[in-house]
Amino acid sequence: MSPAALFIHREVVGGHEVSTIVILELPASSSTSTDMRLFLDTANVTEIRACIGPGVTGIRKFGIFCCTLFFLIFLSPVHALEPPAKSYRFIWLVPKNVTAKKYTVGQMNRSVKIVQRWFLKQTGKTFRINPVEVIMGDENRDWYTNTGNDGKWNTIHNAIKEVFRKNGTFWGDEKHEYRYIVYISADGAGGANGVPRFVGLPQEDVDGVTSKQWDSRWAGGLAHEIGHTLRLDHEGDDENDVMRMGYLNLKTTYLSKQNITKMLEATTNKGWLISRLRGDAPTDPPSPSSKKDSL
Numbered sequence: 373m374s375p376a377a378l379f380i381h382r383e384v385v386g387g388h389e390v391s392t393i394v395i396l397e398l399p400a401s402s403s404t405s406t407d408m409r410l411f412l413d414t415a416n417v418t419e420i421r422a423c424i425g426p427g428v429t430g431i432r433k434f435g436i437f438c439c440t441l442f443f444l445i446f447l448s449p450v451h452a453l454e455p456p457a458k459s460y461r462f463i464w465l466v467p468k469n470v471t472a473k474k475y476t477v478g479q480m481n482r483s484v485k486i487v488q489r490w491f492l493k494q495t496g497k498t499f500r501i502n503p504v505e506v507i508m509g510d511e512n513r514d515w516y517t518n519t520g521n522d523g524k525w526n527t528i529h530n531a532i533k534e535v536f537r538k539n540g541t542f543w544g545d546e547k548h549e550y551r552y553i554v555y556i557s558a559d560g561a562g563g564a565n566g567v568p569r570f571v572g573l574p575q576e577d578v579d580g581v582t583s584k585q586w587d588s589r590w591a592g593g594l595a596h597e598i599g600h601t602l603r604l605d606h607e608g609d610d611e612n613d614v615m616r617m618g619y620l621n622l623k624t625t626y627l628s629k630q631n632i633t634k635m636l637e638a639t640t641n642k643g644w645l646i647s648r649l650r651g652d653a654p655t656d657p658p659s660p661s662s663k664k665d666s667l
């Protein structure tokens with residue numbers, strides 16, 4: 373079923389209360405079906421489900437007009453919001469026969485935030501994030517796993533194709549200024565798979581964000597995969613590095629000096645890294661007087 377929003381317009385005409393119920397439906401193939409954007413496109417007014425009160429056509433039409441106007445005036449500025457350039461987009465691709473849960477989306481957002489902060493703490497730099505977007509998939513769950521000739525990689529290959537198509541980009545598109553971290557509710561292998569612009573995280577990672585280890589094992593996995601998008605590989609002999617086995621627990625892992633340097637110096641990361649998170653105080657060096665005080 374397509375996601376839908378419902379609103380009611382009420383007014384009193386000639387002593388009678390007239391209510392018009394308008395249903396907004398979002399086509400399943402819509403490209404930007406984030407929680408926020410579900411409600412914003414007035415072009416999606418597909419159905420007037422009911423009119424309660426006196427059945428005066430003129431009044432009903434007026435009601436619909438008012439509702440549409442309301443949506444245009446109050447919600448269209450949000451519609452215009454695009455993620456900032458050179459930012460990471462986090463997408464949950466939800467197959468047609470899977471129900472998206474709000475709690476899972478909330479946990480994904482929490483995971484993203486702690487990983488963003490973790491990179492800042494480790495390297496002094498981190499990446500721009502956007503709220504998790506939920507995209508309704510075109511196919512059923514098993515289709516993603518079983519379609520194609522790539523075995524265990526079918527799932528994320530199918531996910532990347534769909535997400536790219538819906539966001540107007542393609543493999544090797546150098547001009548596109550987003551990197552995609554995609555959770556897909558279907559079984560398969562996960563990983564960056566050699567594509568720095570895309571990470572696929574399958575069913576076990578979706579389950580992981582609502583498990584007890586969400587901020588250790590599963591946030592560790594997320595940090596590792598984001599590390600790949602920041603041009604890091606499985607190098608070095610430090611087994612506790614997040615790019616080696618350290619990903620098994622974000623709370624105890626770190627980035628080795630070698631990897632920090634590589635990340636900060638990679639030309640492909642130019643313009644992608646920020647030094648401060650919104651709401652954080654600037655990290656100015658202590659002034660001479662405060663230094664004195666602390667002695």
Ligand SMILES: [Zn+2]
Nearest residue numbers: 563596600606
């Ligand atoms: Zn890896």
